[in-house]
Amino acid sequence: MREVSVGTASAVHRRARVAGDTTAVVYEGVEITYAELSDRVRSMATALSRGGLRAGDRVAYLGLNSALLLETALAAAHLGAIFLPANFRLAPEEVSYLLHDSGTHTVVAEDGHRAVIDGIADGSPARRFLLGDRDPLVPASPDAHPRWERLSAVTEGVPRGEAVKAGADDTAVLMYTSGTTGRPKGVMLTHGNLWWNHLNVAGAIDVSPRHTTLAVAPMFHIGGLNAFTLGTLARGGTVVVRRSFDPAQCLADLVTYRVNSVFAVPVMFTALARTPGFAEADLGALTAAVVAGAPVPGQLVRDYAAHGVRLQQAWGLTETAPFATCLPPHLIGEHPDSAGFPMPYTEIRLTHPETGATITEPRVPGEVCVRGPHVTPGYWNNPEATELAFDSSGWFHSGDIGYLDDQGLLHIVDRLKDMIISGGENVYPAEIERVLAAHPDVRDVAVVGVPHPKWGETPIAVLRQDPGAPRLGVEEIRAFAGERLARYKLPTAVTHVEALPRNTSGKLDKVALRAWVLSEHATEAVGA
Structure with a gap:
């Protein structure tokens, strides 16, 4: 059989031949045809x-x-x-x-x-x-x-x-990769990896061949480049490109261009929802709003649902080009905290972080492993890192901890390296962050582990509140979180910041934050 090109460039050239006068890109208001x-x-x-x-x-x-x-x-x-x-x-x-x-x-x-x-x-x-x-x-x-x-x-x-x-x-x-834990690794993504992600998106997310997508996430990250952007061009749709994310401009673009799909990280969707005019905006064309790249608070999903926008949580990494799972729209109301089912051409399994044994029981946390044609073949010039990331059966070990519920929906708990061991119990900061993010006076939150003389480690909450708002103390935070979390998971201290350190993909920079917390003395601690 004659080899067929799966490159996006070939797809753009084909589209130019059959419908060259259709709009391929709208860059800062200027239209570019195919x-x-x-x-x-x-x-x-x-x-x-x-x-x-x-x-x-x-x-x-x-x-x-x-x-x-x-x-x-x-x-x-x-x-x-x-x-x-x-x-x-x-x-x-x-x-x-x-x-x-x-x-x-x-x-x-x-x-x-x-x-x-x-x-x-x-x-x-x-x-x-x-x-x-x-x-x-x-x-x-x-x-x-x-x-x-x-x-x-x-x-x-x-x-x-x-x-x-x-x-x-x-x-x-x-x-x-962002390199928050060491030297960045070069993730190799093949034309096949990109192409299979396009098929996964088409099979699990409501996108038509000629839909319009808005590219506001930075395209030096895989979510900005290949969540929708390259796939839209490959299928003959229109990509509206903004140089960077501005909430007010983003809202205007969603309305003006009748945007059908958009990918963004949670902090971007949060800013968009707080933009003046959001509640009145006509977002009826937006059939695929996908959030990923960082822990997603269930409250954020519920806020968008109240406005009639089905915000679909997805999960994946640079190494999976990017999507490995996605929550179907009809399950958003029932499971707002879930990252969904595996994509159509993706396998997911959970393994014990220490023994490597496969976990089959529901609601038992383990490392999320992925296998599929969209998964990277490895790291550039780094066979050691490649060998560590893949097992003998070809499963990619993500470093993320999650569990599958009774329906087989994936719930991401935290990064394996961010896990806190307090008194012999595993404590996942992202789980605490999701709970605290629902507090009406909390605008942003992070939880990190610090040494503790009795428990080995203990979680500390770092909060950002609106200027002038009464500062939440540790007892208030523990009382609020204690309704949904076990006592050993409750923060033993609270500190306040004007802004949390994040990298360019919107993820918390836990390395910088932990270093700052360890040097910070103005925390209000209690025994746990």
Whole structure:
């Protein structure tokens, strides 16, 4: 049988041939048709190839969400090269690590991030530096270092070649983990991984082939790039791209563009729900609102349901491209705290964190393991990490703790590494956080474990409240949480902050938070 390309670039080119005048991307209000997008991708691919980029080489992108980011990703796929979207908030040393670890050949950057590259370019493996200069929102500086070639110059008038056939096992994207527990690992995602996620989404979430999605989550994370964005382009839909998330703009876009699908992390959906005008907004077109990437409070799901929006909790990781489970809309009211059933082409099982034995009993926590064609084949240049992540039967060990209820629905409890052992009992911070998040005077909450002379470790709650609100004390918090949690799980101290540290995916930075709590002396402690 003739090999068929499963690359998104090939799908965009096919769409351009059959319906080129339909809108592919709306970037900050400017419409780009499939014909225009295909032409841009072909010319950029030619320019990259003329600079020596070949199949398997890495091309890094540094900048915010933009049409250029998508064009770079698709041009890499067109050539069979590997796209590396770098976190634009990283420090120069961190970006340098990514370039060295990946052996990046070409860097594409927005002008606002040129200085980061200039500070590390001389020692990097990169052989070519391309500066985006066609975006009116990000004009290129006229005094850029001579190492930078302007994209408009190198893409002007070049011939347009045909895309390579992207095989299912060919690496498409190299995406680095956040690195909150150590050096980031490069997750290899193949064209097949991305394609099978598209099938999973189509089989479990209400998306039509030509629907409109809103891309506001950062696309250097897998949720922003492949929850809906690439799949929408592959199916001939429209992607509305915003450079970053602004709650008021997001709400306006959902209404104006009659958006059908959106992916965001919990903190983004929380901010959106508190935006003036949210209660009156017509969100009737929004059939697929998916929340993942961090623990999801059940109250958040209930708040959206009260507005007629079925907020579906999903679970997955960069390594699963991204979805492994999703809660069906008809079960939201009954199970707002659940991450749902396995996706159509996904297997899930739970194992004992210490013995590795498979857990079959309902409501018994264990490490969530995943197997399926959307799961990464491993980590870039890191066989040791790959071997640790996969067992002999091909199950990927996620590091997340969860349980299956009587219906087989997955409930995520916490990260294995965040687990607190207090008096011999396992205490999961995320479980406590979900309970405290329901308190009407709590705006944000995190729980971390600290040493305790009697119990070994004990949980401490870190709260953010509205300015001027009466400070909640530890006794009030324990009384509130004690209605839903065992006594050994109750926080023994409370401290207050103006903002909780989060990484760019919206996840709590527990490493930074724990270090701060350990150095903080103004806590109100009680015996437990």
